[in-house]
Amino acid sequence: MGMTGAEAVRIDRGHRARAVRLAAVLVLSLSAAGCRESTRPAADLAGLPWDSVTARARGTAVTWRMWRGDPAIDAYVDRWVAPRVKQRFDIALHAVEGQGPELVNQLQIEREARARGSADLVWINGETFHNLRRSGLLYGPWSDRLPNAAYVDSASPTIRRDFEQNPAGYESPWGTVQFALIYDSARTPSPPRSYAELAAWIHRHPGRFTYDQSFAGVTFLKQLMYALNGGVARFQGGWNERLYQQASPKVWAWLDEVRPALWRRGDAYPPGVAELHRLFANDEVDFTMSNNQNEVVSKIRQGLFPPTARALLLRDGTIANAHFVGIPASAPNPAGAMVVADFLLSPEAQLEKAKPEVWADGTVLDPVRLPAEWRARFEAAAGDPRALPRDSLARYARPEVAPEYHERIAADWRARIRRRGD
Amino acid sequence: MRRGVWLAGLVASPVIVGLVYSFAGATGIAGFGAHGSYTLDRIRRVLSEQAVWESLWWTVRTSALATVLAGCAAVLAAALFRGTKTLDRAATTLAVLPLPIPHLVAAATAALVLGQSGLLARVAVTAGWISAPAQMPPLVYDRPGIGLILALGWKEFPFLALVAFSVVATRGAALEETARTLGAGPWQTFWRVTWPVLWRGLGPAAVAVFAFAAGSYETAALLGPSDPLPLPALTYERYTDADLARRGDAFVLSLLGLLLATGVVALHEWLRHRVRRLDG
Numbered sequence: 001m002g003m004t005g006a007e008a009v010r011i012d013r014g015h016r017a018r019a020v021r022l023a024a025v026l027v028l029s030l031s032a033a034g035c036r037e038s039t040r041p042a043a044d045l046a047g048l049p050w051d052s053v054t055a056r057a058r059g060t061a062v063t064w065r066m067w068r069g070d071p072a073i074d075a076y077v078d079r080w081v082a083p084r085v086k087q088r089f090d091i092a093l094h095a096v097e098g099q100g101p102e103l104v105n106q107l108q109i110e111r112e113a114r115a116r117g118s119a120d121l122v123w124i125n126g127e128t129f130h131n132l133r134r135s136g137l138l139y140g141p142w143s144d145r146l147p148n149a150a151y152v153d154s155a156s157p158t159i160r161r162d163f164e165q166n167p168a169g170y171e172s173p174w175g176t177v178q179f180a181l182i183y184d185s186a187r188t189p190s191p192p193r194s195y196a197e198l199a200a201w202i203h204r205h206p207g208r209f210t211y212d213q214s215f216a217g218v219t220f221l222k223q224l225m226y227a228l229n230g231g232v233a234r235f236q237g238g239w240n241e242r243l244y245q246q247a248s249p250k251v252w253a254w255l256d257e258v259r260p261a262l263w264r265r266g267d268a269y270p271p272g273v274a275e276l277h278r279l280f281a282n283d284e285v286d287f288t289m290s291n292n293q294n295e296v297v298s299k300i301r302q303g304l305f306p307p308t309a310r311a312l313l314l315r316d317g318t319i320a321n322a323h324f325v326g327i328p329a330s331a332p333n334p335a336g337a338m339v340v341a342d343f344l345l346s347p348e349a350q351l352e353k354a355k356p357e358v359w360a361d362g363t364v365l366d367p368v369r370l371p372a373e374w375r376a377r378f379e380a381a382a383g384d385p386r387a388l389p390r391d392s393l394a395r396y397a398r399p400e401v402a403p404e405y406h407e408r409i410a411a412d413w414r415a416r417i418r419r420r421g422d
Numbered sequence: 423m424r425r426g427v428w429l430a431g432l433v434a435s436p437v438i439v440g441l442v443y444s445f446a447g448a449t450g451i452a453g454f455g456a457h458g459s460y461t462l463d464r465i466r467r468v469l470s471e472q473a474v475w476e477s478l479w480w481t482v483r484t485s486a487l488a489t490v491l492a493g494c495a496a497v498l499a500a501a502l503f504r505g506t507k508t509l510d511r512a513a514t515t516l517a518v519l520p521l522p523i524p525h526l527v528a529a530a531t532a533a534l535v536l537g538q539s540g541l542l543a544r545v546a547v548t549a550g551w552i553s554a555p556a557q558m559p560p561l562v563y564d565r566p567g568i569g570l571i572l573a574l575g576w577k578e579f580p581f582l583a584l585v586a587f588s589v590v591a592t593r594g595a596a597l598e599e600t601a602r603t604l605g606a607g608p609w610q611t612f613w614r615v616t617w618p619v620l621w622r623g624l625g626p627a628a629v630a631v632f633a634f635a636a637g638s639y640e641t642a643a644l645l646g647p648s649d650p651l652p653l654p655a656l657t658y659e660r661y662t663d664a665d666l667a668r669r670g671d672a673f674v675l676s677l678l679g680l681l682l683a684t685g686v687v688a689l690h691e692w693l694r695h696r697v698r699r700l701d702g
Binding site for chain 2: 101104105131135213267279284414
């Protein structure tokens with residue numbers, strides 16, 4: 001305002017000196033951040049009795065990096081778990097965003113920068129566990145030491161193995177889920193019940209089916225690979241390149257065959273399951289899918305899906321898996337993280353999480369191992385009429401196979417199916 | 423001049439840190455699978471992928487079209503609504519109103535309006551232009567990128583309009599007055615005075631809009647096609663690839679994006695100097 005050119009130059013000169021100083025400070029602080037020593041996790045935690053671990057955790061803060069995409073899960077963590085660990089163990093629990101590939105990148109960059117770890121607890125499974133473990137980014141072993149680990153259903157193949165990997169004490173189970181298609185029983189009274197029937201259905205209803213490009217979609221493709229190649233058994237026992245080379249062309253052939261009848265003629269695919277849910281809710285397609293067989297119940301309750309929406313298991317089998325919590329090697333507070341992980345395994349926390357109106361996430365505990373009082377409460381909660389019956393879930397459950405199958409199917413799908421210009 | 427360099431350096435320091443790290447990641451010095459030694463293998467492999475070049479071209483094309491769309495609308499608005507009457511003032515206020523809307527919200531809104539089950543499709547069905555929402559031409563995840571161009575054009579329009587209004591007010595008004603005094607008609611005044619002043623004044627802002635549009639992830643992720651993937655979406659996909667060995671590709675792609683933005687800035691500078699020489 002009304003400033004002369006000379007005045008402006010004088011002011012800018014003053015700025016210049018300040019700018020030089022600021023730049024110097026910035027460079028210094030950046031290099032200082034680079035040189036800071038990482039806080040080593042207390043290696044002696046392993047030798048401490050559990051009481052000492054909880055004593056050490058008292059009055060601390062725990063940062064939990066997790067997927068923050070579902071209001072129901074966020075509410076359970078923020079408004080049910082956090083106040084209880086504060087009250088009982090005097091631990092301030094903060095859940096923040098960060099999952100899967102981003103989480104691996106974050107921990108890797110923190111290690112390269114030798115910076116103080118930004119997470120004490122992480123929500124992981126499958127290929128994330130695989131990548132973290134392979135890169136030496138996880139602390140452990142610790143999970144077998146948790147007092148509540150005694151109740152875990154360690155006989156269940158879904159829980160004992162994470163994508164065929166042995167958790168080996170580097171992650172503690174938190175919940176189980178099983179893949180299901182979701183449809184609207186009012187719109188589609190007699191839905192297809194197998195991959196073969198699904199292909200026929202897609203041709204009869206052009207433009208009304210698609211799958212997403214992220215985790216649920218890849219699970220859908222992996223199940224298709226099992227179904228077209230005589231079941232999951234052949235794929236068990238680790239990664240087998242030659243078997244994959246034989247088995248995967250059938251998957252691409254199936255997809256190519258239905259492609260012209262897919263939504264957008266198979267030219268475009270929703271990036272994630274949230275977008276697929278939106279297409280389903282807006283009546284643009286007739287199916288969506290979920291890695292959690294009970295998600296349909298919570299989405300109906302949130303008003304996102306019509307009340308007539310239902311989950312559907314294909315007879316060829318659907319993939320069941322468990323999800324876990326781990327502690328990064330760079331965690332500033334592993335003791336606090338262990339106490340929180342133990343609370344997550346408590347019958348009380350597991351029962352609350354399994355309620356359809358809370359999250360409807362399957363428990364990892366074996367009711368038989370629980371004290372009688374808790375056993376009764378778990379049995380009583382099992383029979384929600386909106387959820388899929390337990391026996392059919394168990395009948396169609398198929399295990400995850402080595403994470404390389406997931407990685408290769410995802411990569412080859414992008415190269416062979418999504419790319420059409422070549 | 424030196425003062426300017428220092429300040430620019432300060433402002434650019436986060437970019438420079440990112441540039442150095444991206445370069446280290448692209449050449450195998452840092453990041454996943456780094457061996458600590460310099461190699462051009464990754465850069466060669468990424469640049470030999472046809473998908474990468476298609477992605478780059480798609481991003482250049484849609485960003486340029488969105489910039490042109492926003493620029494034309496801004497010029498039009500600045501030329502039409504420049505008086506002090508109530509209508510003019512209302513129009514200018516209305517034009518800059520969407521300025522504070524975050525890009526993510528703009529992109530999500532565009533998806534809800536332009537999708538085949540969106541507001542536009544429903545209006546079209548109600549009006550009887552089409553009989554079912556599925557007949558609506560795809561404007562979201564579409565290969566030509568119409569949805570993305572419209573959303574970015576709409577979102578960047580207020581920014582360019584704001585610049586255009588001030589350019590006309592500060593540099594154009596007096597010159598136009600002179601032109602009119604010398605007997606120029608309204609068309610002559612626009613073509614010989616207003617338009618040249620506007621496009622020169624809008625140039626830097628348009629370059630900024632292009633660079634932003636080409637690098638914007640949210641709009642590309644929510645509205646862009648699956649094939650080719652917009653460059654920011656492809657970069658992010660590689661950065662989060664399940665195969666750790668491919669994550670370093672993202673550094674090559676970010677360098678490519680940076681090169682694109684730098685190239686456009688350089689092109690603009692060159693053009694400006696040329697025009698100035700011609701003028702002089």
